[in-house]
Amino acid sequence: MKPKQRRSQILEAVGQQGEVSVEVLAQRFDVSVETIRRDLGQLAESGVLQKVHGGARRLRLHAEGSFDERMAENAEAKQIIAKKLAAIVEPGDTIFIDTGSTTLICAQALAAIDRLTVITNSVRVAQVLGKSEKNITVYLLGGTFSHDNAETVGPLVIDQIARFQVDHAVLTVAAINADVGAMDSDFDEAQVARAMIDHANHTIVLANVEKLGRNAAYRVCRLDEINSIVCDQSPGAEFTAALDWAKVELR
Amino acid sequence: MKPKQRRSQILEAVGQQGEVSVEVLAQRFDVSVETIRRDLGQLAESGVLQKVHGGARRLRLHAEGSFDERMAENAEAKQIIAKKLAAIVEPGDTIFIDTGSTTLICAQALAAIDRLTVITNSVRVAQVLGKSEKNITVYLLGGTFSHDNAETVGPLVIDQIARFQVDHAVLTVAAINADVGAMDSDFDEAQVARAMIDHANHTIVLANVEKLGRNAAYRVCRLDEINSIVCDQSPGAEFTAALDWAKVELR
DNA sequence: AAATAACTTGTCCATTCGGGCATTATCTGC
DNA sequence: GCAGATAATGCCCGAATGGACAAGTTATTT
Structure with missing residues (x-):
C-alpha cells in the first residue's frame, strides 16, 4: 500500500469514527506506530485533522459527521x-x-x-x-x-x-x-x-x-x-x- | 503496442483500480519501469492522473473525492x-x-x-x-x-x-x-x-x-x-x- | 514522585526516482 | 527505397523517499 493511499484512508477513518488511536491504525495498515505518527503529523500539519495523545481526532469544522x-x-x-x-x-x-x-x-x-x-x-x-x-x-x-x-x-x-x-x-x-x-x-x-x-x-x-x-x-x-x-x-x-x-x- | 495505446490503457487501469504500481504496469506491458515512469510523468503532466511513490493514482477532481x-x-x-x-x-x-x-x-x-x-x-x-x-x-x-x-x-x-x-x-x-x-x-x-x-x-x-x-x-x-x-x-x-x-x- | 505510555529524533537500509547516455524503432522528405 | 531526423526505450547511477529500529524526551497515570 502506498503512503498516499494510507493517509487518505486514515483521514477517512478519522472522519468516520471521530477519533482513532495510533495503535489501531498501525495494526490495520501493518506498519509501525512511528510511520502512523509521521502520517498524522503531516495530516495535522496540513490542518485536516487534529493530533491528540494516543491518536488523532477529527476537527470540529467537519461537524457533518457528528451532525449525522x-x-x-x-x-x-x-x-x-x-x-x-x-x-x-x-x-x-x-x-x-x-x-x-x-x-x-x-x-x-x-x-x-x-x-x-x-x-x-x-x-x-x-x-x-x-x-x-x-x-x-x-x-x-x-x-x-x-x-x-x-x-x-x-x-x-x-x-x-x-x-x-x-x-x-x-x-x-x-x-x-x-x-x-x-x-x-x-x-x-x-x-x-x-x-x-x-x-x-x-x-x-x-x-x-x-x-x-x-x-x-x-x-x-x-x-x-x-x-x-x-x-x-x-x-x-x-x-x-x-x-x-x-x-x-x-x- | 504503440505508446499512445499503452498510455491510454494505463489511464484506464488507473481509473478502474484507483491505484497501480509501476512494477505491475511494466510487467503487464512488458516494458521497463523507466518507460512506465515516463508515461506516468506525461500523464501526470497533462493532469489526468497523479503520480505517487511507486506508482500512480486516479485523481478525484471530478468524482466525489473528499475535499479533505x-x-x-x-x-x-x-x-x-x-x-x-x-x-x-x-x-x-x-x-x-x-x-x-x-x-x-x-x-x-x-x-x-x-x-x-x-x-x-x-x-x-x-x-x-x-x-x-x-x-x-x-x-x-x-x-x-x-x-x-x-x-x-x-x-x-x-x-x-x-x-x-x-x-x-x-x-x-x-x-x-x-x-x-x-x-x-x-x-x-x-x-x-x-x-x-x-x-x-x-x-x-x-x-x-x-x-x-x-x-x-x-x-x-x-x-x-x-x-x-x-x-x-x-x-x-x-x-x-x-x-x-x-x-x-x-x- | 515513580512508573508507564506516548511522542520525538536520529540512523540505517531498501525501494524508488530522475537524468544522462547509448541503442533501436518510427517518421519524413527526397 | 533510402538517409537523416525524431521519438521511444532500456540501462546505469547518484539522489531522494519511505519505513523500521533504537535511544532519548515528554506527558499521563497512579
Whole structure:
C-alpha cells in the first residue's frame, strides 16, 4: 500500500469514527506506530485533522459527521414528521425551507422524497438534502452569512426569494398564538420567513406543542396566513378552535 | 503496442483500480519501469492522473473525492501561497473568493485581516471567515448547491456576482499556460471565476507550480486578464517571460 | 514522585526516482 | 527505397523517499 493511499484512508477513518488511536491504525495498515505518527503529523500539519495523545481526532469544522449522529438519534421523531410531511409534500414539488432545528430534522425526512426542488437559506439544510440520492435540487439563497446558525440573511436573501414562486413554504417559528399569529425571535429570520410566505402557494409551519400560545419579538404572519401546522402532539382544545376558525389545517 | 495505446490503457487501469504500481504496469506491458515512469510523468503532466511513490493514482477532481484529501495535498505550498496573499490584501478591502482547496487555506490566512468584506460561493470559505473575530463581513452567493464541494454554482451565482464590484478576485484554477491562460476542470466553476474577474478591479490567481504549463477542460481567462499570480515557488524562465509579456505580477 | 505510555529524533537500509547516455524503432522528405 | 531526423526505450547511477529500529524526551497515570 502506498503512503498516499494510507493517509487518505486514515483521514477517512478519522472522519468516520471521530477519533482513532495510533495503535489501531498501525495494526490495520501493518506498519509501525512511528510511520502512523509521521502520517498524522503531516495530516495535522496540513490542518485536516487534529493530533491528540494516543491518536488523532477529527476537527470540529467537519461537524457533518457528528451532525449525522445527532440526526440519527431523532430517528423516531423524524419518522413521524416525515409521514406527516409526505402527506403534504409530493414528489416533484418545489419548496422553501428556512433555518431552524425543526426544519433541519424535517429536511432529513424530505431527503427521501423524489425530484424535489428545495430553496433554503440554511447551509445545513442544503448539506443534508444535497447528500440525498433522490434527485433533489437544492438552491442555497445568497446573502450575509451568519456563522452562528450557518445561514444567510439580509436583503439579498429577500430579494432572491422574490424570484421564486413555490408550492410550499416550510417554516420554523419561535412561537405561535391565536391573536398575533406566528413569531420569530430573530429579526432577520422573521424577514426571511415573511418573504417565503409571500412567494409560496401553501405555508406549512412546524411547531412542537411548547411553542403554542407563547410570544416572541418579531411577527412573521397572521394565523390565517398559515395553511398547515405540523405538530408533534395535539394542542389544547382552545387553540384547536382558533386554528379551525382561521381555517388552518392541523397535522 | 504503440505508446499512445499503452498510455491510454494505463489511464484506464488507473481509473478502474484507483491505484497501480509501476512494477505491475511494466510487467503487464512488458516494458521497463523507466518507460512506465515516463508515461506516468506525461500523464501526470497533462493532469489526468497523479503520480505517487511507486506508482500512480486516479485523481478525484471530478468524482466525489473528499475535499479533505485535496486539502492535504501540497499543504506546504498552499501555506506559502496563503502568506503571500495576505501581503497583498489590505484591511478594509472587498474581495471575491471562489471554491478550491487552495482558496480555503488562504481564507484561514485572510481571517486575520481586519474589516474585510468577502464574497464567496464556497460554504467552507464562508464558515472559516465567519468564525473570525476580525470584523469580517461574509456574503455567501446563492445558487444551485453542489454537495461535493460545498459550493453554489449556476446562473444565479453569476447574476449575483454582477451586483458587486470589488477590489480583488482571488481565484483557484486547475491549470495555467502561456497560450490559453487560466483553465478550470469544472464548467460551473470556470463560469463563476469568469464572472468574478469581470467584476473585480484586480485579479489574483493562486497556483502552485505544478499547475503551470498544464491543461484543463474549461477556459477561465487569458493570461493578460490576470493581474497577479501567487505561486509557491519560481516557475521556469520560459513561463516567467510569458508572464512578463502579459504584464502579470508574479509573487 | 515513580512508573508507564506516548511522542520525538536520529540512523540505517531498501525501494524508488530522475537524468544522462547509448541503442533501436518510427517518421519524413527526397 | 533510402538517409537523416525524431521519438521511444532500456540501462546505469547518484539522489531522494519511505519505513523500521533504537535511544532519548515528554506527558499521563497512579
